[in-house]
Amino acid sequence: MASRRPWMLLLCCLVAAGVVLQGRAQPDNKGFISIDCGFSGETGYVADLTKLSYVPDAGFIDTGTNHNISAEHVTATMAKSWYNVRSFGAGTRNCYTLRSLVPGLKYIVRARFMYGNYDGLDLRPVFDLYIGVNYWHTVNTSGPAAMFQILEATVVVPDDFVQLCLVNTGAGTPFISGLDLRPLKRTLYPEATAAQGLTLVDRLNFGPTNETFVVRYPDDTHDRIWFPYVDTVRWAEISTPQMVQTIDDDSYDAPSAVLRTATRPRNVSQNIEFYWSTEPTPTNPSPGHIIVLHFAELEVLRGNAVRELNVFINDKPWYTFSELSLRPVYLYDVPVHKSLPFQSSRYNLSVQATSNATLPPIINAAEIFTVFSTTNLGTNSQDVSAITAIKRKYQVSKNWMGDPCAPKAMAWDRLTCSYGAIGSRPRITGINLSSSGLNGDISSSFTNLTAVQYLDLSNNNLIGSIPDTLSQLPLLTVLDLSGNQLNGSIPSGLLKRIQDGSLDLRYGNNPNLCTDGNSCQPHAKKKSKLALYVAVPAVLLVVIVSVTMLLICLLKQNKQGSMDNSITPKIETIMSNSTLNNVGSDSSLRRLESRRFTYKELEMITNNFQQVLGKGGFGYVYNGFLEDGTQVAVKLRSHSSNQGVKEFLAEAQILTRIHHMNLVSMIGYCKDGEYMALVYEYMSEGTLQEHIEGTNRNGACLPWTHRLRIALESAQGLDYLHKGCNPPLIHRDVKATNILLNARLEARIADFGLSKAFNSNDTHVSTNTLVGTPGYVDPEYQMTMQLTAKSDVYSFGVVLLELVTGKPAILRVPVPVNIIQWARQRLAQGNIEAVVDTRMHGRYDVNTVWKVADIALKCTAQSSVQRPNMADVVAQLRECIELENGHSRDNANNGFYASSNSNDPNMSYDSYTTDQSTNVSPNNTSFEMEKCLMRVPTVPIGSAAR
């Protein structure tokens, strides 16, 4: 597929000279390296389209020659970086070295090739590429000379550098046009591991009908290149101007610019079908495949419209979705991925509507990879640095490129390596540089080759004395220094090793070398004295410099220390103040008239927006302190935010008029020119989501009693919104991330940016756009676009399920499945244990868990009339808390908790009273009664705090 649009690559990589930069052999501030190979300029340039800086390749390689492609292949639209190549007529292996990387991090390595008859021979070479010591791909340039090839690998880099090596396989001279490196977030492409790299087969953007519409940096922050797959005959475009987010931005993170278009069959009864073909590679007869498909709904579905699809590969279902059918989520990407074994040379992929669907299938984007093994390890890194220093010092040419020992077939001439067990790095054990024209003294780097057994430096022009440090090489058995111009005497350490028979030292034919100790003494002494004179000032200088550095560091530290000192007491007073405020009541904060801040004041309050507390669609939330020391959270609207000015002002307006202990309170706002911000009370324990996930600061699991209390408090907040304020409000984005917790883990509903007022006499509000978060959106609202307070009830039901299960609203098992489906299925079998959060280790009253699960299921009933209202939910949750507290009290009265055997399940038999079974869910069976008897007593954590 890559070859079907060579001309397009021309356009996509359109680069023109702009600003001139200095060539640098290291990543830029984004971690990018963009190399124009064979570019003979001293300085690089900035590409017009991407604004990325391209540098010449001289800093990355010291072999090869530069050539311009022949004039007939240069076109007007062609990117400058294609004009020239570096080619490698000499040496089997030639390598680019990209440095200053982070070992263990994931990178995209992208190599670009266009032959362009640069050598005038019109012979299309075929050669191999290696990433480090692992075979990656064969480049075959047969085909038109003007054909472009872009090869992309995603690899975990084991060292602080990575090499791209071109290997001559006897089928023409290797060359390269360009080389890019892009760092990836560690979590992206989990299939790329230390043992396995990914080779891109294709990365497709579906929907655009303009073949030149290529998405890359800056729309894709990782500068992946997304080509449009255009088939205007069979497919029609669907698109949205809105931002499309990805649910799982940790794994594939497709950019909104790609996701906001999708394709559907023109003929609604047809499927979306495409194929790709693959071949075995020289090193792997059956390379596996990784496929990632991106689906996001871009249309608001009205009435009973259903879009539901299945994916088939070579006519076999990819997943049997059945009741877990894939329904694209509005404005959210649900990436689905699959690893395929190699089956055939051709894969047909088909996206089909299910029988329930009323709408044709869609697809937004696809990425297809093959895998290659990266299990070969490079030589021990200390050996590599030492031998590299030796190579540089003596200007050894030979074939000393790439890794010294690996792969075995390409190991450096004159080196002997040991390979050891699989998974261990090769070591250099022997060096034969006899008759190699070496000049200068014996490099101290030889001392660093600690696995060396055999070192032959005979018949060169080495001068100076023999370093005694060579005697420290533990395994060295043969050292041949004969036939050089060495002087001085044999150092004592080496003499000792000769005497104890552990070393065979050959030093004949060095006319100036004193093998008779006495006659050399004076000469040697003089020399060493001179060396001392030279050495003393040098050492002094070093000492002086170090002392100065130390002083500077100390001063710096002191300064920092004093700054800290001035801040620390302030924080302390702030803490005590706000604690006092909190302990009394929050009234002092709550009665504050909303204050208007200037942007300057916000800068001061947040100490120049130093500490980020969180991030949302609107931008960042920063930590801050008011003049009186009150800690606050400042939500600053970013200019690129998709939360508009309208939403921001709506939230400010709402918050100035509603006050409730379970709604987050606003202290003020800022509307200063283009800057907009809201200032809230500080909620030190973050979001409920973090606590459910266990990613909160202390990583502790929330005990059930806390969960119950948080549920009740959030419910009270929502009930107030629905009934208590005038006009009533529907929150529209109830979810675990919008429930914040303060230092005492008291819950407050936050983020009213989407809230909508409604007239309490009306049953619903009609809306034009669907808002909310996938997993939490009321299906009835989604279908009818009619909003009622029951939509919040539905979302709250999802939060309740999260509290019970400790799982997210959308589970990946491995197909994305809604928590409601997941829990309902298990609860229907009467199996509460299968859903309840195992991290609570059974420390809950099964009755209250059942009751909460039951409330959650009622809240998430398909039809809104069947759902309770928030007032009912509040009442029910109160009962749960009473039930739970009743238990704690009973148990405490029994002295149960005092028992050191309190974890012994047998002990809990006594504490169970059968009359409480009336509170369990109607789904309950006698089987559950058994379960109840087995429960572990509830630890009364938190009741004191109330």
Ligand SMILES: *[C@@H]1O[C@H](CO)[C@@H](O)[C@H](O)[C@H]1NC(C)=O
């Ligand atoms: C390639 O072309 C550039 C610009 O025309 C020129 O400066 C450079 O010397 C040429 N390089 C070679 C190797 O011919």
Ligand SMILES: *[C@@H]1O[C@H](CO)[C@@H](O)[C@H](O)[C@H]1NC(C)=O
């Ligand atoms: C390169 O590709 C051409 C045509 O695609 C093919 O005929 C040739 O065998 C390939 N060469 C190698 C060495 O794979």
Ligand SMILES: *[C@@H]1O[C@H](CO)[C@@H](O)[C@H](O)[C@H]1NC(C)=O
């Ligand atoms: C396609 O896009 C390019 C630039 O992105 C534009 O110059 C061109 O006019 C577009 N072609 C059509 C047919 O819209």
Ligand SMILES: *[C@@H]1O[C@H](CO)[C@@H](O)[C@H](O)[C@H]1NC(C)=O
């Ligand atoms: C699809 O339709 C069948 C029968 O028409 C029904 O049983 C099933 O529940 C539906 N599936 C979904 C996911 O709606």
Ligand SMILES: *[C@@H]1O[C@H](CO)[C@@H](O)[C@H](O)[C@H]1NC(C)=O
């Ligand atoms: C020897 O190795 C050490 C540790 O890796 C390094 O700090 C030192 O610079 C090396 N010395 C030489 C001469 O290569």
